[in-house]
Amino acid sequence: MIEPLLRTARCPYCDSPSVVDRPATTDRPRPQFAIGFTVDRARTAESIRSWLRGRWLAPSGLRRAAAERVQGIYLPAYLYSAAVEIEYSAKIGEAYERPQVDLSSKRLRRVREIEYRDLAGRHASYVSDTVVTASRGLPNAELEAIEPFDLAALVEYTPALLSGWIAEEPSLTREDCLQLAREEVRRRAVGTIEGFLPGDTHQSTSCHTSLRDESADLILLPVWVVALRYHPRRPLVRFVVNGQTGKAWGATPLSWPKLALIAAAIAGLAGLLVLVGRLL
Template identity: 40%
Template sequence: MRFECGQCGAALSFEGVRTQTCPYCASPSFVERPASSSRPDPVFTVAFAGDAQWARAHLDRWIGRRMIIADSALKNGSVDELRGIYLPAFLYSAVARTDYTASIGEHYTETETYTKTADDGTKTTETRQVTRTEFRPLAGVHLGYITDVVVSASAGLDHPTFARIEPFELRQLRRHSPALVSGFIQEEFSREADECLRVSRGAAIDEVGEEVRRFMPGDSHADLHWSTKVEWESLDPVLVPVWVFALRYRGDRPPLRVVVNGQTGKIAGKLPLSWWKILLLVLGAAAIVTVIVLLILHLREPPP
């Protein structure tokens, strides 16, 4: 069965899963659509590490740790929808060749003599150690291998949310087979490969900049200029596992959407906060500080 969400635009396919609403945005505007041949097929897949109960346990622990500031109604919230989705992404790898020039600074110490004038006007010659930096020019080529850049190709989950549940352990990639994803919802590749390539290349070049800075020898460096060319680029379509929860906690509020990394259990969600609890915490902390300050003042007072 193939469906497309009229609200977020996610194109989904699934067998043996019953759902009337979009698993990402809960929109009921969900229409059957024909197969499209222009979308890429996944080459690799990261499998789910656990079942729905596993995901629920991670969610409960995540909420439990935040109950001190979260809306109390969450404790009795009910899961409206819980969906395991294989989300489309591109795995980017490349070789980055960076030409750089810089001034490399080496510290050295020198003994310096100086004249000291005492209060009564007598002058003496003294010595002291000073650190100086000598700069020398350096130019070269740095080769870096970029292997772990993953960019979401999902229409249902925006990139910032995706970035918050990263990373995925990519050593556990398996060659994709339909049997691996049966029983789960699969989103098709919704973003163009070209657009994802541009995003990944940008992320990769930023990473190379950091690496080149760390690579610089010497005690310090200045005037670092570099330009990077990426070669041997590859962009593989992969599927990664995510759980999407719709948690209903108050009748008058829309359900809370929580996204869980299906491999590591890392969670992204905007928790409703209880401002009363936060205020009480702040007041409590202020009271403790006040007591400590009063105690210190009291102990400092000289005994009568």
């Protein structure tokens, strides 16, 4: 039986995925490009262990948990490009020092002040590297967490590239994905403008972003999806790993005993400071 949201099916005899070359439709176009897997299962497991080492508030059992499911998936995504024009305004702050007499000591000191002025302008650019998910199963925030992908490694899609792998069909429409891409580009526009504003500081930055000459190509990205069970009565914890770079991410739960220990330590330190203050 062929799953409607998969571009591959498993053989009932050998359990290996085989490619189903479906005809293109409006909602499910044929992929244009793909990036191949370069990260294997062993490196995927090491990437997750390395990521967990930096999350010391995660449950200790999570680091020792065995993987219940490890699956390499070709994830559908859209590669978005557009001409971008940003109309911006901001208040630019210039710092300076002025002398001031300290009334308590009668001494002259220098005080730092900031003078603001209005600035407005336009900035034009072209974006060609915005990638957004086309899958309801993997939200765009999770895809962003394991980006970037080296888009220079994109090759023209052929069914043979998927041989031996699971490949998902788009479950979001092209228009849904275009909206995701536009939101991402507009969100980045503020950071782009703030990156080249003059002055020592700035505030009240406002951007109006116009997009034109848009294009969006359906691509397939290599992603490892791993499910860990760290406790028999706790839900599985899902991790995603970039199948090209090994970058990992997971929505790890917090360890309540560790949080309680930190709270107790903070309360004890606060009590000690109060006691020392009274003695002094």
